[in-house]
Amino acid sequence: MRTDLDFELLGQTVQNLYGFKQGEMMSAIVHVGEQLGLFAALAETGPATSAELAEHTGLHERWVREWLHAVAAADLAFHDDGRFAITPEAHAALVDADHPAAMLGVFGPPITHREIDRTLEAFRTGIGMTWNEHGEHTCHFQAAMGAAGQKAWLVPVILDSFDGLTQRLADGATVVDIGCGAGVAATEIARAFPGSTVIGIDPSDHAIAAAAGRAADAGIENLTFREGTFDDLPGVGPIDVLLTLDVLHDLPHPGAAIRAARGALADDGVWIVADIKTRGGLEDNRKIPVLPLMYSMSILYCMSSAMSEPDGAGLGTLGLTEEVLADLADAAGFGSCEPRTFDVDPLNRYFELRP
Numbered sequence: 307m308r309t310d311l312d313f314e315l316l317g318q319t320v321q322n323l324y325g326f327k328q329g330e331m332m333s334a335i336v337h338v339g340e341q342l343g344l345f346a347a348l349a350e351t352g353p354a355t356s357a358e359l360a361e362h363t364g365l366h367e368r369w370v371r372e373w374l375h376a377v378a379a380a381d382l383a384f385h386d387d388g389r390f391a392i393t394p395e396a397h398a399a400l401v402d403a404d405h406p407a408a409m410l411g412v413f414g415p416p417i418t419h420r421e422i423d424r425t426l427e428a429f430r431t432g433i434g435m436t437w438n439e440h441g442e443h444t445c446h447f448q449a450a451m452g453a454a455g456q457k458a459w460l461v462p463v464i465l466d467s468f469d470g471l472t473q474r475l476a477d478g479a480t481v482v483d484i485g486c487g488a489g490v491a492a493t494e495i496a497r498a499f500p501g502s503t504v505i506g507i508d509p510s511d512h513a514i515a516a517a518a519g520r521a522a523d524a525g526i527e528n529l530t531f532r533e534g535t536f537d538d539l540p541g542v543g544p545i546d547v548l549l550t551l552d553v554l555h556d557l558p559h560p561g562a563a564i565r566a567a568r569g570a571l572a573d574d575g576v577w578i579v580a581d582i583k584t585r586g587g588l589e590d591n592r593k594i595p596v597l598p599l600m601y602s603m604s605i606l607y608c609m610s611s612a613m614s615e616p617d618g619a620g621l622g623t624l625g626l627t628e629e630v631l632a633d634l635a636d637a638a639g640f641g642s643c644e645p646r647t648f649d650v651d652p653l654n655r656y657f658e659l660r661p
């Protein structure tokens with residue numbers, strides 16, 4: 307490995323590092339814009355001066371002007387002779403909640419000093435944070451990262467691809483989404499299949515409160531949420547259709563969870579698991595376009611959760627390979643564990659597990 311300083315690469319490294327700092331700052335500015343309704347307001351006004359946008363939003367012109375300069379500098383808005391307009395692409399990502407590319411809520415609030423201090427402590431003690439320990443805001447931003455996709459294709463593309471599953475759900479099944487977070491997927495399934503009974507379970511009281519609010523807003527009656535973990539599954543079973551979306555790599559004890567899932571599943575039941583499409587090692591994973599995001603989210607959230615109990619497995623965001631799950635499923639008594647991928651969801655690999 308090279309030890310001499312390459313000045314060209316030094317410039318590139320410094321530029322990359324400032325890119326990370328810029329991401330931190332711009333994440334906060336996008337969050338501020340969302341909280342104040344500035345993106346939506348800019349979409350309403352059409353091309354506007356800072357004074358016109360300030361008037362429209364009731365905000366202070368000087369602050370609105372600097373925000374407009376920041377988002378225009380970041381190519382989220384056009385600028386022409388003192389007038390600003392949101393780009394169609396920023397509109398799709400930051401205003402249109404129903405667009406498959408929507409990212410509303412992904413940007414915040416940014417991670418807090420308290421979470422950083424707690425992470426420093428975790429490096430010393432080994433014990434990380436549960437998702438719930440981060441606080442109320444985290445389940446919202448976590449759900450926002452997958453929400454647009456789960457709304458657009460979970461039911462019509464992913465679930466529909468599994469043999470007989472759509473029909474079974476239409477006929478009426480007991481469905482459990484374990485590790486449901488803020489309840490986006492469970493809500494979509496309950497809405498699509500009113501004859502099924504859908505239960506979302508998560509240990510986070512923040513997530514369950516958000517999920518219950520979502521169900522109430524949607525007025526869906528075949529859907530309930532409750533606090534709990536995989537350990538509570540036997541009390542719900544037999545389960546016809548079990549779902550676990552991006553949860554197993556977060557668990558301190560995934561083997562025990564998979565055994566609990568096996569025990570709660572009906573004899574003819576099916577367990578659909580989604581998890582990050584990891585290739586295992588760092589070098590193989592370099593093909594993942596946002597790999598630094600994956601590893602940094604692992605340290606701050608996923609591996610932290612997977613280390614939140616003594617002797618935690620610590621798989622983390624990129625830890626659940628096909629081989630790891632196949633071995634754990636086999637040890638838990640599953641008869642099959644079939645991986646598959648979908649073009650609509652390049653980030654995740656799906657597994658169909660049957661007893």
Ligand SMILES: C[S@@+](CC[C@H](N)C(=O)[O-])C[C@H]1O[C@@H](n2cnc3c(N)ncnc32)[C@H](O)[C@@H]1O
Pocket residue numbers: 437438448449452484485486487488491507508509510513534535536537550551552553556557611
């Ligand atoms: C990355 S989030 C995924 C949430 C949701 N499934 C989604 O797709 O948006 C992981 C979730 O697993 C939950 N979780 C952590 N430990 C758990 C356990 N032992 N049993 C069930 N869920 C757990 C966390 O509270 C968190 O909401």
